[in-house]
Amino acid sequence: MPLGGADRTVPTDGVKPSAATRALGLCREQGFALTGVCDARPTDRGDELRTWLAEGKHGEMGYLAEHLDARLNPDLVLEGARSAIVVADLYHTRDASPDVPEPGRGRVARYARGRDYHASIKKRLHAACDVLQGEHPGHTFRAFTDTAPVMERELAARAGIGWTGKHTLTINPRLGSWFFLGGILTTLELEPPPDQPAVEDHCGTCTRCIDACPTDAITPYSIDARRCISYLTIEHRSRIEPVYFERMGDWIAGCDICQEVCPHNSARPSPDPALAHSDYAPRGESFDLLKVLGWTAEDRAEAFRGSALKRIRLDMIRRNALVAAANAWRDTGEVAYLEAVRAAAHDEAELVRTTARDLLDDLDLPAASPE
Numbered sequence: 001m002p003l004g005g006a007d008r009t010v011p012t013d014g015v016k017p018s019a020a021t022r023a024l025g026l027c028r029e030q031g032f033a034l035t036g037v038c039d040a041r042p043t044d045r046g047d048e049l050r051t052w053l054a055e056g057k058h059g060e061m062g063y064l065a066e067h068l069d070a071r072l073n074p075d076l077v078l079e080g081a082r083s084a085i086v087v088a089d090l091y092h093t094r095d096a097s098p099d100v101p102e103p104g105r106g107r108v109a110r111y112a113r114g115r116d117y118h119a120s121i122k123k124r125l126h127a128a129c130d131v132l133q134g135e136h137p138g139h140t141f142r143a144f145t146d147t148a149p150v151m152e153r154e155l156a157a158r159a160g161i162g163w164t165g166k167h168t169l170t171i172n173p174r175l176g177s178w179f180f181l182g183g184i185l186t187t188l189e190l191e192p193p194p195d196q197p198a199v200e201d202h203c204g205t206c207t208r209c210i211d212a213c214p215t216d217a218i219t220p221y222s223i224d225a226r227r228c229i230s231y232l233t234i235e236h237r238s239r240i241e242p243v244y245f246e247r248m249g250d251w252i253a254g255c256d257i258c259q260e261v262c263p264h265n266s267a268r269p270s271p272d273p274a275l276a277h278s279d280y281a282p283r284g285e286s287f288d289l290l291k292v293l294g295w296t297a298e299d300r301a302e303a304f305r306g307s308a309l310k311r312i313r314l315d316m317i318r319r320n321a322l323v324a325a326a327n328a329w330r331d332t333g334e335v336a337y338l339e340a341v342r343a344a345a346h347d348e349a350e351l352v353r354t355t356a357r358d359l360l361d362d363l364d365l366p367a368a369s370p371e
């Protein structure tokens, strides 16, 4: 989930450039599009993160507060951590997978259209760790993805991968922002290679992501997760405030709008599709809303097998599909969507039932009588 803040590039005082070059080469062999190294000192942004948490902007993501000390200090994730090897794994290029929204279908954010990135990134980072461990037996290496309490966007900026945009995602000047971050913490001291770029913020006076966000979740360099469609559809496990219903449009799992409008994605040549890892080849960009509303536990398990979407419970994805179905009815007038919402007002699942009733209140329509 996006957090806030700008970053600075800070030189390291390492002494082993050849070890860094070797480590970065191993990561590139594993298919990562961008690589860099940096020091693993504690974060510069502790006060900012504490304030963000104190304001409750993390919503129901209590794990962000639970592991706060470790998030602020890599030494608590890997004792004696001196350096971080940071990688970016490209998952989308415009030329390879243009988006085509269709009426009656609920859209999935691009990062979740292929195989689960956690498994893919960890497997390849572990392979690099195994080689490095063999070459440096006196040192330790620990792979991280976004499941570990690491400030990966700050490390990415230090390592020359990209700057943190006003929408709080990392942007690379050449490849844009459609990538995952991961990396390896190590006790080895690594000096950035001479050709590792320094990162500057290229947002300038642009406000496109802020202006385009349908739920006004972005202030410069900070996100209120409670308002973000990505959070609401994937992390938020209870009722969604009706004020967001219409603004959620057809998104049922994540949202790509702030990345779509960013000129560093939309106004530059698309990166070479070959740079995107094959694990993220889209298996489907959307689901039929009426089918999702009728899903059983088995249907959900089958649809989300091997996908990062499996964190979305059955009642949550049906809740999200209901919101999108109500919006499909608003857009098309197709009565099947309204009937589906009315029927769900008597659903056995409380989250589905209450969402349907909230939607009907929002539309100023009565629920159908139970059969």
Ligand code: SF4
Pocket: 167, 212, 213, 214, 215, 216, 217, 218, 223, 227, 228, 229, 230, 254, 255, 256, 257, 258, 259
């Ligand atoms: S545009 Fe979408 S993903 Fe970006 S902050 Fe707004 S709601 Fe979240």
Ligand code: SF4
Pocket: 165, 166, 167, 168, 202, 203, 204, 206, 207, 208, 209, 210, 258, 261, 262, 263, 264
């Ligand atoms: S849309 Fe503009 S302000 Fe937002 S991240 Fe991209 S360049 Fe920065």
